[in-house]
Amino acid sequence: MEIRQLRYFLTVAEELHFGRAAERLHIVQSAVSQQLRRLERELGTDLFTRTTRTVRLTEAGDRLLPYAREMLALQARAREAVDALRAEQAARVRLGTSSGLGERLDTLLAALARSAGHAPLELVTGSTEERLAQVRTGELDATLLRGERTEPGLEFLPLWQDALRVALPAHHPLAAREAVELARLAELPLRLSPPARNPALHDLVLRSCREAGFEPVPGPEFTNAQDTLAAIGYGTPSWTVFYAPHAEQLPVPGVVFRPLRDPEPTLRTYLAVRPGPPRAALRALIDACNAAADEAPGTPAAPQDARR
């Protein structure tokens, strides 16, 4: 018993005429005959009594009729449900976010809210790898991403770049300075997250230190912002770095954030998307990203890929 057969059955039951039913179904009459014969054989009962002049439902056909109707209605509703979901999803943007975006994210959301196609936005967190994989599979429309990256099959739109801030104990002598020259941190242990977690940041910090003429003293691992800040504020003196916009928003119990100098490490933020023309909702998101990059304080990024 397949849905096709039930549809044919229902049509014949309504028309009581094989030829007209076939016409309504856009197939030839013999196909209707065959499918119904097959269905009847499977059920072990005739569904119609047919002469060449009259077609009539049998008792069995009469019993089957309401079920056939309901199944076809159900099938239609199932289709509608799936289609409705697709429509919802088409009008929705799913954006992967990296942590520590600070005010950047607010600016971006505000820009998107202002834009014409202000489709509902869904923010999704996850590791960089997960987010990129989800962009690739289409589960995400795009993801924000810190640092350069070469990923075949994905496109990276540069948005803005953020400086890093050093986080120091408030009571440390260097905390008194407006900005901190990197070389002055040579003796202080550095708390960094493992390279795998954020290679771009890891590389940037090490490179900058070397440029400033020293190899940093590895301190305890950077686990998460709250614990690490607490450890810096009240434990053994040490330092770490935060993205400037993130630092602006962090509570500062015993910790101060200072700009870095000589060199001033900065990391670019990208929007990773699938190649090809973006759909309307994503188009609006990209525009909002560019608008946020333009209007936000701090260093703007390289010329934008307009993707028009």
Place this chain on the structure above:
Amino acid sequence: MEIRQLRYFLTVAEELHFGRAAERLHIVQSAVSQQLRRLERELGTDLFTRTTRTVRLTEAGDRLLPYAREMLALQARAREAVDALRAEQAARVRLGTSSGLGERLDTLLAALARSAGHAPLELVTGSTEERLAQVRTGELDATLLRGERTEPGLEFLPLWQDALRVALPAHHPLAAREAVELARLAELPLRLSPPARNPALHDLVLRSCREAGFEPVPGPEFTNAQDTLAAIGYGTPSWTVFYAPHAEQLPVPGVVFRPLRDPEPTLRTYLAVRPGPPRAALRALIDACNAAADEAPGTPAAPQDARR
């Protein structure tokens, strides 16, 4: 979207494992993959996110799931409904009846009620032709039938034979007699139904009259028992015939029924069935017919076909 695909979908959704689902469905894994791919292509959405290690429902799959469940449940119920009907029909006997059976029918019903497999009996009326056609198509299990008949593809079991009674106006001189010699009716108009309605009866009456040495005077057509009896009782004197058991049960306002003599016309009653071994319910009916033929008053018919 076919039911097969929904069944596969449901199984995979339950197992979250293509291999196990295939096993449960008694097909190979690749077939499951293919059908689901086809379904997903038709719906325009993935239903599962699969890696080689994990299978997970997508949002679309989640939406489809309850519909798939319901459709399969509905399909099962449809099957049950049809099967239940077949079971009902298997335990039911549909018997075509000819009119005017009188007490014969009561005897038959009583015999059937006494029999072991007292399946519900359904009596169906209709013209002789209709009833025979229905026996042929299986719509009827059997039909009672008056008079000889040659119908290829049907079997006729002789049951009993009934004499005819002449119906006369109560005030007619012949009504005074115990029995009426046919020849005495030569001058009286005869009301008969048209030959097509009941050829056997028509032939029998004409043949008997000729045997008695006269050609009957055709009167108005026999339409139905009530009207014809009224016409005989209160209109122009005329006569007609009834089957003896029928006559026994008819009200007699102004009409009397008398046996006929020289000759005494009798008509045999048959049970028409499809050839081949009868199913249990029909078997019981045939037995009851034979029992009724044996015990009933009047002339029994020829030796029975036991059909065992």
Place this chain on the structure above:
DNA sequence: TTACACTGATCGCGAACGGTGATCAATGCG
């Protein structure tokens, strides 16, 4: 009663589909 139009069943054919078994590719575990 005969001729005819209508209608469902049947048949042969080509294309599509469904299931199988073999193989490939990726993924997570040890």
Place this chain on the structure above:
DNA sequence: CGCATTGATCACCGTTCGCGATCAGTGTAA
């Protein structure tokens, strides 16, 4: 870094599906 597991893919074969042509039964009209 192997290795077992697992879903996807492919070639193949039997079945199903739809088509067009034709047949056969039926009711109507001449």
